[in-house]
Amino acid sequence: MQQKRSVFHDGERAVQARAEVSGELLKRVESFVRSEMPLQHRHFFENLQMLFLGLLDSGGRPWCVPALGPQGFLVSPTPDTLEIHRDPILSCELGLDRSPGASVGVLGIDLISRRRNRMNGRIQRALTGAMTIRVDQSFGNCPQYIQTRQLSPGKDAPKAVSRRRGSITDPEVRRIIEAADTFFIASRAAGSLDGGSAGIDASHRGGRPGFLGINGDDTLSFPDFSGNRFFNTLGNIESDGRVGLFVPDFETGEAIVLTGRASIDWDPNRIKSFEGAERIVDVVPEEIWHASAALPALGPVSEQWPGLGATGTWNDARLAEPDQKQ
Numbered sequence: 001m002q003q004k005r006s007v008f009h010d011g012e013r014a015v016q017a018r019a020e021v022s023g024e025l026l027k028r029v030e031s032f033v034r035s036e037m038p039l040q041h042r043h044f045f046e047n048l049q050m051l052f053l054g055l056l057d058s059g060g061r062p063w064c065v066p067a068l069g070p071q072g073f074l075v076s077p078t079p080d081t082l083e084i085h086r087d088p089i090l091s092c093e094l095g096l097d098r099s100p101g102a103s104v105g106v107l108g109i110d111l112i113s114r115r116r117n118r119m120n121g122r123i124q125r126a127l128t129g130a131m132t133i134r135v136d137q138s139f140g141n142c143p144q145y146i147q148t149r150q151l152s153p154g155k156d157a158p159k160a161v162s163r164r165r166g167s168i169t170d171p172e173v174r175r176i177i178e179a180a181d182t183f184f185i186a187s188r189a190a191g192s193l194d195g196g197s198a199g200i201d202a203s204h205r206g207g208r209p210g211f212l213g214i215n216g217d218d219t220l221s222f223p224d225f226s227g228n229r230f231f232n233t234l235g236n237i238e239s240d241g242r243v244g245l246f247v248p249d250f251e252t253g254e255a256i257v258l259t260g261r262a263s264i265d266w267d268p269n270r271i272k273s274f275e276g277a278e279r280i281v282d283v284v285p286e287e288i289w290h291a292s293a294a295l296p297a298l299g300p301v302s303e304q305w306p307g308l309g310a311t312g313t314w315n316d317a318r319l320a321e322p323d324q325k326q
Helices: 010-018 023-030 039-046 171-179 232-239 268-272 306-310 314-320
Strands: 050-056 062-068 081-084 103-110 115-127 130-141 162-165 182-188 200-206 220-224 242-249 254-265 279-292
Touching (some): 039 103, 039 115, 050 182, 050 200, 062 182, 062 254, 081 115, 171 242, 171 254, 171 279, 182 232, 232 242, 232 254, 232 279, 268 279
Parallel strands (some): 062 242, 103 200
Antiparallel strands (some): 050 062, 050 103, 081 130, 103 115, 162 279, 182 200, 182 242, 254 279
């Protein structure tokens, strides 16, 4: 009899083991990961005006980019398919693979209700202005660390996105990164992607402004707070290490879009210096772009996630541990 494939790949299981996630919990959470979208998720996606995608470029590097449109630009005709009737921003400029069979990670997030759902799948077909994704895995996420913002009604003709190459030394790049209370991250497993848990993931990270830090050696760092214990992103980092970040400025619509290599730091002394952190993730950027009109200008936070008071910033961490890397 053929053995059922785990919903978690080796990298995810390695991080789960190091984080001492119990086998009993893992058995329970595996049932939350489905091969089709439940009706509630299908309706959720169809009411969104913003979707985040993890896609690979020709070199296999992941990038995280949004697709934007008015309500109705996302359609789920069947439980195992999602249609996107807009091109993801910068997908042509970055040379992102949208060919049939290409893996894709999907994150749907509602910044008003704090709901979010994720899906990993494969592209069935893609034309200019349209793409159909077939589901490998579908699962929900809790509302933790999401700051609420009011989303203005979507427009049929979004502004043209422009981009320029940036660097960590660029003042505008630094301003957006150091002020961020939210960013989105795409990651991938190693080797030949085989769908399901061995594919691409798109995820959300939130914290107080200053939780995404720039180090003296021009690398980035962010804390990994308590979450659902799936460790999809960290499992991919353990497996492969290549990541893509999308760091928005919701007040102007600008964003920093980058790809690089990440690693997980388990050093208890370093972790202890950052309040609320359970691990630290370091990112070495390889390519950075500053994009304008990458998102609608949503304005400031309406309401912070209530639990942010128990989390820190890199300024706090530097004061706590002045000799550490930060």
